[in-house]
Amino acid sequence: MLAPTDKKAATPFELRSLREQVYRYLRAEMQSGRIVPDEYIRLNELSERLGISKTPLRDAIIQLECEGFVTILPRRGVLMNRLTLQDVADAYGIVGALEASVIAAVCDRFTDDRLDAMTAINNGMTALIEQDDFDGHYAEFLEANIAFHNLFLDLSDNRQIKKIVLPFKQRLYDFPRRRYIREWERHNCREHGQLVELIRAGDGQAAADLLQHRHWSFSYYEDYIRQFYRS
Incomplete structure (x- = not known):
């Protein structure tokens, strides 16, 4: 579980660090099978559960999409891709x-x-x-x-x-x-x-x-x- 973010503005370094933590967390969830192919990752729920803002979460999701793990679907959420x-x-x-x-x-x-x-x-x-x-x-x-x-x-x-x-x-x-x-x-x-x-x-x-x-x-x-x- 990630620690809640501080209310004060984060520096770019802190944002990068938090984004990396979120990225690793999501990869671990996929790796373990807790997030499965064809399942949606709902950003609002995840942001609330982890106690973080959506900015580092979106950044981590974008990285996962670039690597082919997920697809971002507007107004629907983030879908974990199935490997065919x-x-x-x-x-x-x-x-x-x-x-x-x-x-x-x-x-x-x-x-x-x-x-x-x-x-x-x-x-x-x-x-x-x-x-x-x-x-x-x-x-x-x-x-x-x-x-x-x-x-x-x-x-x-x-x-x-x-x-x-x-x-x-x-x-x-x-x-x-x-x-x-x-x-x-x-x-x-x-x-x-x-x-x-x-x-x-x-x-x-x-x-x-x-x-x-x-x-x-x-x-x-x-x-x-x-x-x-x-x-």
């Missing part, structure tokens, strides 16, 4: 193309230390998959997966890449959280290992092809994808 299979296919195509373009462009910039770090993260992910309570480690697994990919995205000269890619990944895998499919994640970790080896060999094009046409291929993993989004 076409949405998933579109996201896979976008993320795959962007990440492949980065790998092809930065293959010669990898150091042994960075590749070793990618291997260590992937080994940790592989160990998590084999835990008896793998579903209980999904937050840790998702964080590690994003960290693995960020180790090559960080090499890009384009500073906007991660900002574009991250909301797609969050919406695909964490809103709401679902039960992971072990065998699918085993495939993903094996591909991570193959990616590292291709980069070590200096074959940026093969690494890019692996990312775009296998790792982020909707058609290749369609059976797993359909199973995942039914759960």
